[in-house]
Amino acid sequence: MVEDKRISMAVIRRLPRYFRYLSDLMKMDVKRISSKELSERMHITASQIRQDLNCFGGFGQQGYGYNVESLYEEISKILGTDTRFSCIILGAGNMGNALANYENFKKRGFDILAIFDIDENKVGKQINNIDVMHMDTLDDFASKNKIDIAMLTVPNKNITDIAKRVTSLGIKGIWNFSPTDLMLDNGAVVENVHLSDSLMVLGYRLKDIRG
Amino acid sequence: MVEDKRISMAVIRRLPRYFRYLSDLMKMDVKRISSKELSERMHITASQIRQDLNCFGGFGQQGYGYNVESLYEEISKILGTDTRFSCIILGAGNMGNALANYENFKKRGFDILAIFDIDENKVGKQINNIDVMHMDTLDDFASKNKIDIAMLTVPNKNITDIAKRVTSLGIKGIWNFSPTDLMLDNGAVVENVHLSDSLMVLGYRLKDIRG
Numbered sequence: 001m002v003e004d005k006r007i008s009m010a011v012i013r014r015l016p017r018y019f020r021y022l023s024d025l026m027k028m029d030v031k032r033i034s035s036k037e038l039s040e041r042m043h044i045t046a047s048q049i050r051q052d053l054n055c056f057g058g059f060g061q062q063g064y065g066y067n068v069e070s071l072y073e074e075i076s077k078i079l080g081t082d083t084r085f086s087c088i089i090l091g092a093g094n095m096g097n098a099l100a101n102y103e104n105f106k107k108r109g110f111d112i113l114a115i116f117d118i119d120e121n122k123v124g125k126q127i128n129n130i131d132v133m134h135m136d137t138l139d140d141f142a143s144k145n146k147i148d149i150a151m152l153t154v155p156n157k158n159i160t161d162i163a164k165r166v167t168s169l170g171i172k173g174i175w176n177f178s179p180t181d182l183m184l185d186n187g188a189v190v191e192n193v194h195l196s197d198s199l200m201v202l203g204y205r206l207k208d209i210r211g
Numbered sequence: 212m213v214e215d216k217r218i219s220m221a222v223i224r225r226l227p228r229y230f231r232y233l234s235d236l237m238k239m240d241v242k243r244i245s246s247k248e249l250s251e252r253m254h255i256t257a258s259q260i261r262q263d264l265n266c267f268g269g270f271g272q273q274g275y276g277y278n279v280e281s282l283y284e285e286i287s288k289i290l291g292t293d294t295r296f297s298c299i300i301l302g303a304g305n306m307g308n309a310l311a312n313y314e315n316f317k318k319r320g321f322d323i324l325a326i327f328d329i330d331e332n333k334v335g336k337q338i339n340n341i342d343v344m345h346m347d348t349l350d351d352f353a354s355k356n357k358i359d360i361a362m363l364t365v366p367n368k369n370i371t372d373i374a375k376r377v378t379s380l381g382i383k384g385i386w387n388f389s390p391t392d393l394m395l396d397n398g399a400v401v402e403n404v405h406l407s408d409s410l411m412v413l414g415y416r417l418k419d420i421r422g
Contacts, residue, residue: 012412020405191410197231200292
């Protein structure tokens, strides 16, 4: 049923949030929830929630609400949380370190196989039990290991070249932390993380309440 | 003119992206751009761009397009990039380190005054020339310095207590890196950064192209 229709990216981008909230509700042993209650918790309008969840089957029942567990299972299935992805981190700086130490990633299906850097002082060491290897060994490593995702925390000036190199090795997923929006025309899938954007929105909202 | 009407948060959230692209165009000495060209670069539909930019005056002229510099200036003004915000980082771990080393923040008006942690091995040291101070000294520091934003990179289990403590000190802006969506009912402004959400969307899109 789900496979039959395309779910818009706008809805997909909200699914991890539903996933987190439903997961919290399950931990609190909540069995069912109305769109109104979910709306109050998530600060999303109830009608938006109903519309979103309708996209993939809509388990809500009049007067009952949503069954938390089935909704959680369904969203997990759509997001593919049962799928495992092999990842590498390029750049063993602060952000690379932070990512290597994120415990949630493994729980969500993302295994980090290795970290690559050009700094001889970092190469040969480990971060959270993951080997830091020299960038020169990347091609060899990629030929011996299937890699789904490269997490790029390298300096911005090299980002396009590195992204091209990575995708030429058959790596299809790019998680980009550089300020440049990577746009690759080779079928690779890119998610850009722009921390500054989020901070600028916070600044705007603060300025707004100051009046 | 801009002050007269409310711009929706959906538009506001896209402004930093326009800001980045326009800033790049200015660096390339591009004087004007059509919504079509901007659309191709940004992968946003031209009609969405026209609609967004119309929200705050709409500088587009038929057959001319947008004047890059005036659009940049206007978006800067709305986002308040001329405003300076005083920030502190709570948590001197990997993410705290990464944030303290982000050079872009200062350029965008965000000054980091100090970093706080409870780890005696970190207290007294500096990260990127910023002092790491003990959490016990936070109240005193806040009484002597006007702080706009607290960047929270502390362990998730303490997050709500810490957010409450921070806002009780008069700090109105919270940039939250814990997996919990902070919702505070005390007038504070919270932006939650969920790296896992972005990674899950990447996973979904990869699964999608694999078929």
